[in-house]
Amino acid sequence: MVKKWLSIVGIGEDGLEGLNNIALSLINHAEIIVGGSRHLSMLRKDDLREKLTWKSPIDTSITEILQHQGKSICVLASGNPMCYGIGNTILRHIDISEITIIPAPSTFSLICARLGWSLTEVETLSLCGRSPALLQSYIYRGAKLLILSEGKNTPKMVADILTKRGFGGSKITVLERMGGIQERLIKGIAATWEDMEIADLNAIAVDCIPDPGMTGFSRLPGLPDNAYHHDGQLTKREVRAVTLSTLAPKPGELLWDIGAGCGSISIEWMRSHSRCRAIAIEQSASRLQYIANNATALGTPNLQIINGTSPAALKDLHQPNAIFIGGGVTSEGLFDICWDILPIGGRLVANVVTIEGEQKLFAWRDQIGGELIRIAIQRAEPIGKFSGWRAIAPVTQWVVIKNSQFPNYTQNG
Template identity: 75%
Template sequence: MTRKWLSIVGIGEDGLQGLSAIAHSLIAQAEIFVGGDRHLAMLPTNDQRQKIVWTSPISASVDEIIRRRGQSICVLASGDPMCYGIGVTLTRRIPVSEMTIIPAPSTFSLACARLGWSLTEVETLSLNGRPPSLLQSYIYPGARLLILSEGKDTPAIVAQLLTNRGYGSSKIIVLERMGGSQERIVEGTAVSWSETEIAALNAIAVNCIADAGVVLPRLPGLPDSAYHHDGQLTKHEVRAITLATLAPTPGELLWDVGAGCGSISIEWMRSHARCRAIAIEQNSSRLRYIADNAAALGTPNLQIIEDKAPNALKDLAAPDAIFIGGGVTAAGLFDVCWQALRPGGRLVANVVTVEGEQTLFKWHEQVGGNLTRIAIQRAEPIGKFLGWRAMAPVTQWIAVKQ
């Protein structure tokens, strides 16, 4: 079916009167409307056409739309439906060739127009229905952030998170009901934010200003002090090399086998907002470290599995890369990982024991790849002088599945 039976019309705060002639035509031709209570209430009170209100979970409403395929359906949405909106959800299930999408200016576009910011030079994210800790990975000195808010309490949550992170001097600007007659802008700083009378419909702009000594780099190899751990931590020099070897690309999935405190999978996900990871760890106390570190460093969507490999790997989504940081000598681990890995995927393993090296050499004999010895020395005090103290050398093996 290629007939365009579904339309998605973005509406601003100025309501239906602000729509284009094309959008009005789509609304006039519709047999069924779908939207939230606020949008459906914009239609004339004497409009007798069928109306479907979004349900929770929203997937039930999407199923209902698909069941009515071929009928003339108009979805009413806020702003740009393809900017963290319902249009993104619907295009995952319905071919775009069957729909017409008419966007209104997005919240981000309106905010940039109010602030004089360049949209191409800001970081954008949504905290609507998402963990606030997602914000952690976007924070850096001088960053300009535009945040879609979940409601009236979100600005205070953002202010507290910035303050706790050491960015209390950051400027916060809350933009309410942009484009409507009740538009309002509220300004303040994170550390002194006390505004409680905030409209539910708001966006947050942040100019990030760091206190001294609190900067975390965005590149792999975060300081070891950024993590809570019990000693099972890939040290930051080795971590940087390992992430470079794993070579994350946006949208790819990593299996982090024997995840320890989760540093490899967390920094894999920090490399891009669309990178995904699954951390597999059997030690229950380390699972808490992984969860705490993921929230603190902006990757709350890290999937964590408590189990022992290779049993834990059954039925997981096929990975684009696998890192084995512990348990390489487990029987059958290599066979399960290699079979699951997508073509072109990378398998990287780090070991510090002779037995681990023997296992990696056997894997190398089977499928090839490269073996590398990583030796790091750090200068440490020896009396009143400095001397070099060697860390345990790490043997790393990488193979790419053809």
């Protein structure tokens, strides 16, 4: 059996006194103690054991821990180490078979206990070391949000984001030092929230209430076209919804969005689930700025943006689970690279509006198979005093799933 040489003990605001006997035993018998300055200060003043304080970047400290592998080491953490905590980071480097984890109640559990909210019916996110723009994709009518705060300025920042999104009536509760004798709750409304003295150690609960006429965006594909800043290079709402349904995003998957335009496909791919990832490849400098602005405004600030021309820009990118080609279909060698990199079960979707683009898709379909679809949309628009149908340029779409029959096809093979 593998020896468990590393323990991770979660500690609440009540300190070591709040720990059970197992947790205390792991701390007392450890040769080396690891933690932040706040956690290490909880130990006795005459504790002479070796202590390691977290360094930045955190991987530096993980390397230091591994250098002591074999010794008994205890990591002190806040709350539940596996809830946006250090446990997740450590497990990327050390197998669970070598670790014992003793959690304390998480911040989210404590908030729900204080406010009477069901933990299974809330949205949870952390803004510690993360872009505040992540909050944008969580805002909708009736949402109950639990937010791990970056510090004392985070509540005001959250209130400002809510107000600008048309959710100024949202109820905000800031919870300080939960579980300790200095615990405090501060309540207010987003639109009238004022700067005040707030402890750095705080969390935020939000009951999202929209202003009259506001509802927030759905996480399903097909956001309104006016949700995006663009120069006309935009996959229209109806076509976008069809395209995302054929790309079929799943949690944890990666999309290549080639010829991304204003980024609508990759942004809505990522909005479908917090673990979905995407890379937007675009050569136009002005459109790259549109992508960055749209990603921030719509809650996907972690969208990776590549400035370059395909297929050259695709070199050394992580293997995707799905590829969308919205521009550059006629580029020499593009399909070969995309098809070769896709894993078995990977999806490839290409949209074109030109005859030359269609010819490429016909050729690829003849070699590989897949499905060709013509998407034609008409919208009612005013014609004088009356209304009439105005057609949007029809889109030809090719959809193919890589299977074992043609795993390594190239146009030359």
